[in-house]
Amino acid sequence: MEQPYDGLAEQAMVEMIEANTNEFLLTLGRRGGGEECNEAGRQWIIGGSPLAYHNCVIRAHLSEENVDEVIEDSIRLLQSYNVPGSWHVGPWMGPDNLGSRLIAHGFTHEGSEPGMALDLGQLNESISVPDDLVIQRVRNERELEIWARTLGMGFGEGEIEANWVGAMYRKIGFDEDGLWHHYLARWHGEPVATASLFLGAGVAGIYFVFTLPQARRQGIGAAITLAALQDASMWGCSVGVLGSSSMGYSVYQRLGFQEYCRIEMYEWTPSDSR
Structure with missing residues (x-):
C-alpha cells in the first residue's frame, strides 16, 4: 500500500477507522434494542437487528486460554435472540489465530473490507x-x-x-x-x-x-x-x-x-x- 504517512500516523489512521466503525455499529445496534457487552477484552452489540453484520463483536483482545469461551458466549447470545451474527476482525483483535478459531466454532469467512482513510x-x-x-x-x-x-x-x-x-x-x-x-x-x-x-x-x-x-x-x-x-x-x-x-x-x-x-x-x- 503506497502511503505518504509515517508509521505513527499510519497507526493513528487505523485507530480512527476502528473507532468510527465501532461507534457506527454500536449506535445502530442500540437503536435496534441490541444487548451490549463492554468488558475487558471484549465488546459487542447483539440482538437488535435481523442482519448478521449488525449483530456483531467489534472488539476482542483475547488470550489462547479464553478465546474459545468468548466465542461460545457470543454464539449463545445469538442463539438466545435467534439472529445471525458476525465478528469484525481487524488488526486490533487477537489472538493471531482468531479467524481459525471462529471457523472451528461454526463461523464462515465472508471476505474482507479494506479499511480506508483520507x-x-x-x-x-x-x-x-x-x-x-x-x-x-x-x-x-x-x-x-x-x-x-x-x-x-x-x-x-x-x-x-x-x-x-x-x-x-x-x-x-x-x-x-x-x-x-x-x-x-x-x-x-x-x-x-x-x-x-x-x-x-x-x-x-x-x-x-x-x-x-x-x-x-x-x-x-x-x-x-x-x-x-x-x-x-x-x-x-x-x-x-x-x-x-x-x-x-x-x-x-x-x-x-x-x-x-x-x-x-x-x-x-x-x-x-x-
Whole structure:
C-alpha cells in the first residue's frame, strides 16, 4: 500500500477507522434494542437487528486460554435472540489465530473490507459529474423513505437491510447539528444513489454508498461521497474513513483515500436458517 504517512500516523489512521466503525455499529445496534457487552477484552452489540453484520463483536483482545469461551458466549447470545451474527476482525483483535478459531466454532469467512482513510486536506475535489445530477441532504421522513427505497434496490441484503437501516435512521432523526447526515442523488430527476455520513469518534465515516446499476460508471458514487466529505470538512472534521467494497475501491482512491488495514468478516447463522 503506497502511503505518504509515517508509521505513527499510519497507526493513528487505523485507530480512527476502528473507532468510527465501532461507534457506527454500536449506535445502530442500540437503536435496534441490541444487548451490549463492554468488558475487558471484549465488546459487542447483539440482538437488535435481523442482519448478521449488525449483530456483531467489534472488539476482542483475547488470550489462547479464553478465546474459545468468548466465542461460545457470543454464539449463545445469538442463539438466545435467534439472529445471525458476525465478528469484525481487524488488526486490533487477537489472538493471531482468531479467524481459525471462529471457523472451528461454526463461523464462515465472508471476505474482507479494506479499511480506508483520507486526510480531508488532500481530498480530490476535481472529479467530473454528469449533467443534471443533483445531490441533496435528507431532511425529513419522506426523503428518508426515498433514500431507503433506493438503497434497497441492490445494496447488501436488499430491502431487509434498507428497511432496518431506514427505521434506525428514523429513530435517530434529522438534527442539523447531529452526528448523522444522509445524502440522496437524483439524476434526470430520479433517485439513483445514496450515502450516509457519521461524525463519530471525531472523524467523518462514510457508509451506505450505493448507486443503481443503470447509473453506474458516471461518477455519481464519487460525487455523492465527495458532497458528504465536503460537508464534514465544513463542520470541522479533518479525516474521512470508510470500509470499501471491491466495486467502490477505485472510486475512493480517486478521491484520495488509501488503504490502511483489512477487516475480516466472519458470520454465524442459526442452524434452522442454514
